[in-house]
Amino acid sequence: MIRIKAGVPRRTRPRTRARRPLRRALALGLPTVWGAIAITYKLTCPLAQQNSLGARIVTSAVFFAVGTGLIVQVRRSLLRELRQIRQIAGAAQNALLRPLPPRLDGLNIAAAQLSAERGAVVGGDLYEVIATEHGVRVVMGDVRGHGISAIGTVAAVLGSFREAAHDEPDLEGVLRRLERALARHLRERARAEHPASGGLDPDSPVAEEFVTVLLLEIGRDGEVRGLNCGHPWPYLLSGERVEPLARADPLPPLGPFPLPTELPFVCCGQLLPGEAVFFYTDGAEDARDTRGRFFPLRDALTAAVAQHPLPTPQSVLGSVFTALLRHAGGTPTDDVAILILSNDRRPAWPTSGARGTARQATTAQHPTNYPQHNGV
Known part of the structure; x- marks a missing residue:
């Protein structure tokens, strides 16, 4: 059962619902974009096909940047979920042992x-x-x-x-x-x-x-x-x-x-x-x-x-x-x-x-x- 908090205007709820799919799309879209960039570079860039030392350094730098971007994005998502969980846990604990x-x-x-x-x-x-x-x-x-x-x-x-x-x-x-x-x-x-x-x-x-x-x-x-x-x-x-x-x-x-x-x-x-x-x-x-x-x-x-x-x-x-x-x-x-x-x-x-x-x-x-x- 969904309980609506008293005092919250009803017109604000559709906006909140509309933002959730957008956040989910961004959360899935950014890692997909990073992965697509790495694959496109590997398949289409002539430099990625070369075996020289300079080409290998450039390729490694590109994949390192892609991996770093993925890690940063995942970290942000986990921190966001952790903050939400802590807020929910804090509200539950305050309701149990109220100030x-x-x-x-x-x-x-x-x-x-x-x-x-x-x-x-x-x-x-x-x-x-x-x-x-x-x-x-x-x-x-x-x-x-x-x-x-x-x-x-x-x-x-x-x-x-x-x-x-x-x-x-x-x-x-x-x-x-x-x-x-x-x-x-x-x-x-x-x-x-x-x-x-x-x-x-x-x-x-x-x-x-x-x-x-x-x-x-x-x-x-x-x-x-x-x-x-x-x-x-x-x-x-x-x-x-x-x-x-x-x-x-x-x-x-x-x-x-x-x-x-x-x-x-x-x-x-x-x-x-x-x-x-x-x-x-x-x-x-x-x-x-x-x-x-x-x-x-x-x-x-x-x-x-x-x-x-x-x-x-x-x-x-x-x-x-x-x-x-x-x-x-x-x-x-x-x-x-x-x-x-x-x-x-x-x-x-x-x-x-x-x-x-x-x-x-x-x-x-x-x-x-x-x-x-x-x-x-």
Whole structure:
């Protein structure tokens, strides 16, 4: 089915159709002309029939020019097709992991992703921020593996989150929707790769796939709630302090084990005006230098916050990514995704001393009873 892009005048389409046969004719015609010139010279030119050294040099020069022209023409055609393929791939990747707005419901946003697959923009990491009637909802995840092979799973999880974030009144419902979407995707993938099995074989490599998922909800009053399945907790940037947003043990990742019957959320206190939350995937902490040392993410965050008088999400993101690439000596071996949200809303409560009081009170009211799990 051909889909017409909205806003494109209809009168421009026949011109585009008329240009395609002309381009094809030129693409085939120029090599044909070059070949015809070479054959005509060889058959009709008297100089080409002579065996003297000068005649051979001239004949070689003519065929060299013809061959060079053919190579240049083929190279131009291949580069043109490569540019078109990259444009199509870039549009598809942007539709999958679409660029986030710089500001959403009073929150400033900065995000970046680096794929370990050369030439790819999207890898096995995923993130999304959506403003809903229930608050701003955030997902950060990491698919097992990296690069292009993980894109299918990323699409399944992100597509489910973009619907569930608006439909489900609480984070528990969103997480269960993600679990069902992942299970369907893995079953369909198993049937496609092994039609004879008829389903998801426990011994199949597909059955070992998993996704770490972190769900966060930021209310209008700055109240932060979260559900974590095997993902690193984000950092809270408060002034020059860098500390984990929560310390509760996460649930196992989605995929290998079913979710428990009860999913108690973790209340992370309030995100006060001027504070920020730094999300990341484990590729940031696992990046190594030439000596095998891991990237000191928390130290890099502390330095990024300290070197800017008024740090913004964009400045912190640039500083951390620069330090990460310098540490890894170029592109890391694993996908890396970073997302920063800062509260730029007007303060509606006293900020002096509110951080510690609010965090202690909410932690006492909502104790966590997650099973022990060290993540992945």
